Amino acid sequence: MPDAKFFNRSQSFTLSEIAKLSGAVLADGVDGDQVMENVAPLDIATQQDLSFLDNVKYKEQFSKTEAGACFVQSEMVDIAPDGVALLISPTPYKSYALAAQAFYPNNTAEAFRSKNAHIDDSAQVPKTCVIHAGVVIEANVEIGEYVTIESGAIIKQGVQIGAHSRVGPNAVISHAIIGEHVNIYPGACIGQDGFGFAIDPAGYIKVPQLGRVRIGSHVEIGANTTIDRGAGPDTVIGQGTWIDNLVQIGHNVKIGKGCVIVSQVGISGSTVIEDYVVIGGQVGIAGHLKIGSGARLAAQSGIMKNIDPGQEMMGSPAVPIKDHMRQIIALKRLIKKK
């Protein structure tokens, strides 16, 4: 069960309460009054713990689990071990997420302002905020209610951060307008100059980067990720988009709503990513392209041209995923022939 040094459990719940808050239903014969004390993974859960099976790779763990209760899809009921109370859900991972949020709510800490934070007099920082030691908030910054700024984070002049957002330790934010419920992880750098210069025999000439970064609400930005501000237009991240660690987003990039961008992706300047695009780890996307809504780019792909909506691409340079699979097979045959 979660280490109490790091995580504060709210309370225990009955299976009926859990079913209700998670959108699951109790399997036949399950006692709704049975109490769950905690959540835990299948392999270490005990009779007091609630667990879940979502990925068939963990079917065997499920068949041996000692969990007291478990979210599963109805297809898995038959392989359940004895003694596990089943909560049936078409989306066990979602149900687990809701239950885990109930056991471990994301409470904002009580309002607090470290005397070791350096806040400019002209900055607006509501009393409901949590401001840790070593934070620097420069002139004319505007911070919303219930925002948490963790130790060592630097908020440069004029930045706006919406209510309920959180800035992780040692993150750096400049030239940015940030929505509500945004979560910025440690070490992320947002709003620095883009990589903009004009070629000249006497040495590259820096092009002043005069745009901003605009980030919609409910966005997540991973640890040590870098987002350059626009060169003239803004760099834009749409509402509800999740960005993982160590991602690079170049100047003027526009990302739509609900995209998922996995770790170490690089998106070059001025490229447009429409809504609900999913980009696998280490993908590279050239500049000035358009990636259509709902496209899916497999890990390590290299994208050198526009991608139509809904396309699934793979390889470097990327081709439709089926063609890529056939290329792989063709290559294997080629070396077997000899």
Add this chain to the structure above:
Amino acid sequence: MPDAKFFNRSQSFTLSEIAKLSGAVLADGVDGDQVMENVAPLDIATQQDLSFLDNVKYKEQFSKTEAGACFVQSEMVDIAPDGVALLISPTPYKSYALAAQAFYPNNTAEAFRSKNAHIDDSAQVPKTCVIHAGVVIEANVEIGEYVTIESGAIIKQGVQIGAHSRVGPNAVISHAIIGEHVNIYPGACIGQDGFGFAIDPAGYIKVPQLGRVRIGSHVEIGANTTIDRGAGPDTVIGQGTWIDNLVQIGHNVKIGKGCVIVSQVGISGSTVIEDYVVIGGQVGIAGHLKIGSGARLAAQSGIMKNIDPGQEMMGSPAVPIKDHMRQIIALKRLIKKK
């Protein structure tokens, strides 16, 4: 136009003044006394704004722009919309860069030293410098005139930084000798130990990393980029080289003058990159290699052997770019045959 919360415009300029400072010439019939208030991208520029067309991909935006004036190459004059005063330049992007620098000069802020900076008594920090809150400057550091060190940056003992350089928020610098007009972006880590160990059955044995990092003048080093110090020789970055975000440069690497290294490139230990090499995003270069002057390595290439000067390479492992293109076509044919 640029957000006045973040950017301070210096003044307005007449088209004659702009032509003069940017190396452009006014097209026939343009009124040199017409005043430009600001710079802006083609799609949002108004009658008071100066814009530019550099990439043909934006020809359509150009044909509809409401900008008051625009830098263009002479070939584009014919498709210019009515009402736009044209400034003809063989290098519109360079001309724009110079004009934008005039509107938004990179003024060093007035000299300032936060009382919340921690500066060792033995460090030399001229009165012309700007030192923000939370900065740590350790013993025997030597900083030149007009240097800016932003909040949370850590300058470890003995480091030298030349005049007019800038160290971004939360950057970390140790064991380094840095030239003038160098721009280090937030979160960059320079001078830490390289990845040096000797294999031994009892556990890897750390090899003391006894070199430094030497950085020439007019170098740019991107956000969250990491540059390890030498193991014995120094790691060297030549004058005027531009390095983007999240780049890894291993110990003993020597990079020449005027190179361009795009985001997420990794250069392994002891490799030599000669002058004016251009390295696309996510390229990986093995250790102990030599990349000849003026070589160009396409994005995502994997470089496993020496590259001759001027070569253009692509693929992983990289081959000359024409061969790579033919391989791609051959692969496409291969799967069509069946």
Add this chain to the structure above:
Amino acid sequence: MPDAKFFNRSQSFTLSEIAKLSGAVLADGVDGDQVMENVAPLDIATQQDLSFLDNVKYKEQFSKTEAGACFVQSEMVDIAPDGVALLISPTPYKSYALAAQAFYPNNTAEAFRSKNAHIDDSAQVPKTCVIHAGVVIEANVEIGEYVTIESGAIIKQGVQIGAHSRVGPNAVISHAIIGEHVNIYPGACIGQDGFGFAIDPAGYIKVPQLGRVRIGSHVEIGANTTIDRGAGPDTVIGQGTWIDNLVQIGHNVKIGKGCVIVSQVGISGSTVIEDYVVIGGQVGIAGHLKIGSGARLAAQSGIMKNIDPGQEMMGSPAVPIKDHMRQIIALKRLIKKK
């Protein structure tokens, strides 16, 4: 020789002393009383310097070196230039490492606690520790003897760090249990939330990340590397594993003992890496996989399925290294045919 501004030499040594501490033997005729003042690379070493030849690529440098003494394998004795005292070792790099450690011991600085560090009253920080300016140590942190925490590092509540470990400047650590003699480089982020969410039409639902990061002893973690904490299970790094800069390690990943993970590698969630696995730069590994003990993954490989122990893989998607080499040759032939 190493710059005395940055490195403190302990003393000089005779060749006999050096041979003894490094496991080398003096070649015939070498005077064991000859004194070495320092260590230096082959190309800049002088008569007072000790050097080494390990990689045959540097044979020519060796043949011209002016070093006073040099570690070499016995096969290289014949090409040694006159005047260099040879120390014969089957593992010259290891011998050099031991000698360099003697010249430049990794002394912990004298115990010191900056008055500008912010340490919660409930944190345990022994008097033997070195705590620099700007450090934040939160509630209930437990730090072992002789630990060094460099400027700007943030240690969040409840974290445990074993004796003799070192945390670099501006590193951020939360939700972690860290062993002894662990070396965390600047800017590394350890213990933040993993990339965990459930898909839902109304917006992604965050899954509380309730595990920790557990790091064994003698582990190295590179600059700006990110290690997410577990989602329920812990993320685990085994004893003696070396991780380079800008590496991403996802939630629930288990890494065994003595692994080597080169820069910019990405390891997706829940993957298991067994002992002594070597992973080249920029490799990407998908989630929920098992990489067998002693496997070797070439740089830029893309790993999409389980890898057997001892396998050597290359390519994206990765195949056994011999097959990959044959694929490369086959592709080259294919474009020559026409």
